Amino acid sequence: TPPAKPYVIIKETPTGWLRVRTEPSSTATxxxxxxxxxxxxxxxxxxxxxxxxxxxxxxxxxxxxxxxxLVK
Incomplete structure (x- = not known):
């Protein structure tokens, strides 16, 4: 069951997974x-x-x- 809207669905990535960062930057932890x-x-x-x-x-x-x- 999907979560309540709004929610995001993770798409395919070159690595097969996606990093979640502590800040909105590709250099963040x-x-x-x-x-x-x-x-x-x-x-x-x-x-x-x-x-x-x-x-x-x-x-x-x-x-x-x-x-x-993003699903709204």
Whole structure:
């Protein structure tokens, strides 16, 4: 069952997984890795092409908008 809207779906990536970052930057610390096809709540915040998601209960991080589909 997908989460309540809005949420993101992780798309296919060259590596087969996607890094979740602590800040909206490709040089920020990696907080977690998520996999294509997984869905996560979208926290209604976007900066420079990065979207903020809840990747674990009460844990938020940023993913590149290139590799996610936003479902509103």
């Amino acid at each position: 990696e907080a977690a890795k998520v996999n294509p096809g997984e869905t996560f709540p979208y926290l209604n915040e976007e900066k420079s092409g990065w979207l903020k998601i809840e990747y674990e209960t009460d844990k938020a991080g940023w993913v590149s908008g290139v590799y996610v589909d």
